[in-house]
Amino acid sequence: MKYQKIGDIVLVKKPLSEEEIREIVKKTKCKTVALKTSQIVGEFRRPYIKILYGKETETIHKEHGCLFKLDVSKIMWSQGNIKERERMARISNENEIVVDMFAGIGYFSIPLAKYSNPKTVYAIEKNPIAYHYLCENIKLNKLKNIIPILSDNRNVNLRNIADRIIMGYIHKTHKFLPKAFEILKDKGVIHYHETVAEKVMYERPIERLKYYAKIYNYKLVDYKIFKIKKYAPGVWHVVVDAKFCAC
Numbered sequence: 001m002k003y004q005k006i007g008d009i010v011l012v013k014k015p016l017s018e019e020e021i022r023e024i025v026k027k028t029k030c031k032t033v034a035l036k037t038s039q040i041v042g043e044f045r046r047p048y049i050k051i052l053y054g055k056e057t058e059t060i061h062k063e064h065g066c067l068f069k070l071d072v073s074k075i076m077w078s079q080g081n082i083k084e085r086e087r088m089a090r091i092s093n094e095n096e097i098v099v100d101m102f103a104g105i106g107y108f109s110i111p112l113a114k115y116s117n118p119k120t121v122y123a124i125e126k127n128p129i130a131y132h133y134l135c136e137n138i139k140l141n142k143l144k145n146i147i148p149i150l151s152d153n154r155n156v157n158l159r160n161i162a163d164r165i166i167m168g169y170i171h172k173t174h175k176f177l178p179k180a181f182e183i184l185k186d187k188g189v190i191h192y193h194e195t196v197a198e199k200v201m202y203e204r205p206i207e208r209l210k211y212y213a214k215i216y217n218y219k220l221v222d223y224k225i226f227k228i229k230k231y232a233p234g235v236w237h238v239v240v241d242a243k244f245c246a247c
């Protein structure tokens with residue numbers, strides 16, 4: 001039986017019989033079992049679930065030594081991004097200022113702030129519910145180097161400040177590149193996420209990065225593309241570590 005365990009809550013993709021529910025509760029010692037009823041959708045990447053057992057939907061999930069409080073009926077948790085959360089944890093260093101443009105509940109900001117210990121992480125989140133958990137998670141993990149900002153990232157006044165920018169969003173992410181170049185220092189790295197057809201996986205994200213870099217007087221000096229997960233048949237979620245300098 002395939003299931004996803006987030007803290008002490010179990011999410012399943014297919015309806016279960018009474019017996020299967022009893023079995024899963026016994027095996028996982030979970031407090032709630034819920035069925036995912038649709039894809040994660042919209043700007044806020046909202047999940048939809050139906051409770052099959054129990055009633056509580058808020059939990060604390062532990063991963064790579066970090067605590068993430070969330071309500072699984074309102075906030076997504078992508079198991080497929082686990083390696084990327086781990087990779088981001090040690091990507092920065094004590095000299096950097098980092099801007100997480102799509103912070104959510106702190107998926108990348110929390111492990112990065114904890115293990116890379118940069119000067120500051122500006123964690124921007126537009127959804128007030130996700131922002132509430134972001135603030136809770138900063139407290140839970142006792143982090144002093146994250147500044148949470150409740151806003152659409154396009155309205156935030158941060159200019160020429162970041163050594164590193166995380167763009168962990170897959171819905172027309174390129175539309176946010178003008179803002180990213182406004183936030184980036186003269187030299188810096190953008191972690192640019194995109195969902196892209198396999199056929200053009202190694203070309204399209206780079207073309208988009210070069211296109212916007214040129215408009216904002218930056219040059220792409222180095223890059224590496226990583227596959228994160230298969231998103232749909234023939235479509236990959238990829239991230240490009242793209243290094244730029246102003247020209």
Ligand code: SAM
Nearest residue numbers: 044045078081102104107125126127152153168
């Ligand atoms: N990368 C994450 C992971 O590892 O699971 C998943 C993506 S995260 C859910 C994306 C977040 O960006 C959501 O919380 C959404 O509300 C937020 N968001 C979307 N548009 C935004 C915007 N314009 N400004 C700030 N936050 C935004």
